[in-house]
Amino acid sequence: MRFLHIADAHLDTSFTGRSEAVRAQLREASRQAFRRAVDVAIREEVHAVLIAGDLFDSDRLSFQTERFLLDQAGRLGDHGIAVVYATGNHDPGSSREGPRKLPWPQNVRVAADATPRRFLIPDHEGKTVGHVTAVGHADAEVTTDLSRTLPRPSGDLPEVALLHSQVRSSLGADAHGPYAPSDLTFLRHAGFDYWALGHVHVRQQLSDDPPIWYPGSLQGKSYADSGERGGLLVDLSHRGAPAISFRSLAPVRWDTVEVDRLDGVESLDELERAVQMAWSARRDGDPGGPATEWMIRVVLRGPCPLWSELRSGEELEMLGDELTEILGALDVSVLADGVHPVFPLEEHRARTDVLGEALRLVDAVSRGEQALAGIDAAELAGAPSDDERALAAYTRRLLSGTEGEIAARLLEDEGS
């Protein structure tokens, strides 16, 4: 059995971006990634496309995207390719605009609740080549381990499990809600030839035998989703030797480049060149596809003669626009919080005055050795919670790297 395993397409999801045009392009990128997935499935003549949940965000599914989705499913049907779709927490079966309501074509099978369903996967001549057992999320906050509801398979043909689940030990699981949590050890011994998972957006292989995979999200959504995004082409024709290869599908990639050697940068041109060089160095070995669009975040740090210009939001916007042009990116945003004037920080830290005291204090707070007294969550705009430790962590995070700004503000000459 050959199939394409994708997950977390999040069609019609919301994207952040500096302009509506960029956001619109990002939204279109999700659709384009899905279209490419369908293209790959047709080109590779797979028997099935497995969608491990979060195909769309139920409350956002627009009429246009709905039509798009049905069209693409129809394309797969035209080529005799089955689609098995297990719902996730973003597209649960019970939702009003959920997958159950859509007029799917005949080739689409949906597992939209906690009842496991076993589907035969035929080849293009109608002969069964494998089975897919799928279970879906009925609602948005499933907290039970759905993997344990799947019956143990038997038979000579390849058996695949399809599920939207947070495997506790997976990389990046913390960034996602603990929905339908599952245990890797159980999955390993559940008797399936392949686990097609969704939910965690980082592509990863949790197990080699049997293969247990998250394909990652189909299209990155934010700077946290760096790296290539796409689906997994799986060939279980030989049950003992599965062949799994990644297919990059996302038209837009997100990445962050940090530039911290700015003490010799005297002009905006030099700064742009420094960013350009840092970006080129970062792309060595991972240049992306020829048509890849880039969402780039440039983080500037350290001493820089241009620090006062870089404190201006307007200047940063303009720099972002110019870098967008120079780097040929879809968009570039620039963060310069960590930029400060060029001065001997260590000497200042040793001073016997308020500046020295403040620098030593911020070091101690950043390292967690001391805490600022009298911090009330109510006085903070973005306090995560009243929890003391969370507050302390928030404080540490905000004050970390502010030595330059403290010195800049306290020093007469530098702060002017």
Add this chain to the structure above:
Amino acid sequence: MKIEHIRVHGFGRLTDFDTGPKTLGRLVVVLGPNEAGKSTLFSFLTTALYGFSPASRELSPYVPWGADEAGGEVVIRLRDGSCASVFRRLRSSPSGTLSVGEATQELRNRPVRWVEHVPRTVFRQVFAITLAELAGLDEDTWGSIQDRVLGSMGASDLRSARAVADELEKEAGEIWRPNRRGNQRLRDLQSRTRALRSRRSEAVERDREIRGLVEERENVHLQLQDARADRHRDKLAVDRVQELIPVKRQLQRIEELKEEAGDEIELQGLPGDLVEHRRRLAERCRRLAGDVDELDAELAGPRAALERYDEASRKLLEHEVAISSFLSRAEHAKADQERVGVLEADLREWTAGLSSALRQLTTSDAATGEAEPAGGEEGHGIQADHLPDLAAVSAVSVDLLRDRVQRLTRVREEEVRERAAADGRSEAAGRHGFPRGQPWSAPGRPGSMTPVLTLVGLGAGLLIWGLLGGPMLATAGGAACLAVGVTLALTRRPRPTPAAVPPSRSRSEELREEVAAMLTGVPVRREFLEPPGDALVSQLERVQELIRARRQARGEVELCRKRLAGLQSAMQELVRELGDELSASLDGVTANDPFQTAAAVGGALEDAETRRGDAQAARREADRLGRSREATASELREAEEELAALDARIADVTGHPAERGVHILQSRLEAMARARRLEEELEHAYPDLADRMARIRSAEEEGATWTVDEEDLARRKRRIEELDETIEALAARGEALERDALHLREQETVDAVDSAVESLREEEDQLKRERDRKWLLAKLVREADRRFREEHQPDLLRRASEYLERLTGGRYDRLMVDEESDGDLFQLMGPQLPTPVPLARPISTGTLEQAYLGLRLAIVDHLDQSEERLPLFMDEAFVNWDDRRREKGLEVLSEVSRSRQVFAFTCHPEMAEDLARRGACVLRLGR
């Protein structure tokens, strides 16, 4: 710094005020009733040091009534002993000068440099101590003082930590404040987010609306399809009646005709006029057969001519060259025969002439010319016994002989003349001369002429053999040998040798002998030799010519006779070769007569050539006629085949013999032609025929009937009109729905709004972090400042405690700061107190004032401890104090004035007196 002189030109209520020539001391009492101008004087001194504030004449309260300007001058003594004069004036704008020694500097409205270490606000707040302020120190002033006194200790490059913290808090507050007061960027963002949420609801509603519109549009589409189907059916029915039936009928007729015509394939390729076509084809066959017969008859003539040109003719013509050669030779032989006759007559004549000439020349008698020579060339026609040696005659060179004869003639004439001259003396000489009558003979040498004669004989033999039929080479070789032999004979002719001539002989004798020698073998008559002369030469020349002519004629006769003999043998050979072929022609010809034979053979050859020419012409004609016949015959075959094929097809298609079947087929062809004509007419009449036919087929498929029902027709027409209206309305509705849906689809979608919200949220989060960072930084700076002050405050407090102890007479000896306190900052400690007490009520006012005075004096000391010490102004500071406290206060004041000039303002003369007693100078102000 000490102010030594004050001169006020006009400043508030002070006008033309002057402290006089005496310099002011370190402790100055300004005594005056209330409203006398004590505060004005303080303001003037502050203005003198710091400049006007406000700097506008309109806004300044110190421009006197009725005056255009305010201003004055102070003279100050600096701690280094130098003196400086400061002049200030406020007109339309403030101006000022600072003079130190000879140097004058424009100040405009800037402070003098010796007060820059203390800001104007701090100067006014700390260095001017009023009764009201003495009991406390407001928080801001205290903070500011601490910044100045503690924060900048040892670090003049730092800004006030408090100011920095304030600035950070202010920036943080602009983003967000917990109390929601003022403009906040975060609130703006949040309100934008709320607005977007509203737009999201609209987008959700819009999406729902799109779905509704699309659903409705699909319903409309279905209705439209139904209506169109109904209309289509009705239109078909109407069309059937109005448009399709005529066509249908016509089509039916066409079908009938096509049915009558039968299978169209059977008629394919047949001409429309089949009967006529077949008739013409048969007629053509007949005509072509006649043509072939005629051509065969024409061919008989050429064939007979060809037969006449038989084998005998061809054989004769094969030997045409040989026969022609024979005929040509016969013709030449005829000429030769005639030539021989002529030559023989000439020979006879020339022989007679030669005999005569010889007789005249020589001594022997010449024979008659009638006699035939017995043998030898030279003797031909001449009697042999009389024949001189003709060869010897011919051998004499006539030219040489003529030369010698002429020379002899000349010599003899010369000798005659000599003898005549020497007649007498030559008689003796005559005896020794050449004897007369001596026979002409010359001794020869017979051996030397033998080879020559042999060569001549050989040449003559060869020549004769060649002329008589021998090879041409023999003729040429003979002629050559003969010519060489004659030439040698002439050149080797014996000459009289000198030894043979007696020395006494004369020249003539010698020449005579030489002539005689030349004529050796020729018996020349004496008369031609006595003496030899021209007659001899002429006669000899004539004889030689006749000899040559005879010889030539005899050669020619021999040649002719030889050719005649050759002709005879050629004739025999020809007759032997072509005897059979010539038998008819030679019939009647004398045998061996070459000339008759030649005439007969020539005629036969001519006949053969004629037959051959006829045969060639006949062959060309026969070829032409043959080709023509072949073409005609081929044409005939094709026509016959075509006719046969046609008849076979007719029989095959009709099942009848061709003669009958052709009429059946002709009838079918005409039916087909009529069907096609009708089709053409139909197409011409109905350009939309294909459409009509399709509609007819469609109607037939639907089982339509082709009868006309007028009532049904009218009903259907009405319904079509109604359906047209319905369809139009539905289509319009569908378009409107489509347009509306399209319009809505172009509007903002939920995901777009959510993306915008998400972006705002991200911006909000970022702003929150920025705000909190600033706020935390402010916190941190304040904390650092507090920690630093905690570490370094004791020095200030120690000094304040010293003043406090002296002012309170030891009751309190320590002033402390309680940073943890929410309320009162300072605490007092004394020997009598177990624990520090807050510097606040219920402590008495006097104690509070003493404590703050001590604190202020310590602060003042700190503020300018390393700079110019600025004057201190006390305004009724001790007025509420009891005597004991006042005494202590004045003591401290007096002590302070030792290091810093003190101005004490009071309206109490006793206070002035007390101070005067302590060395103060008194300035009096009146109302």
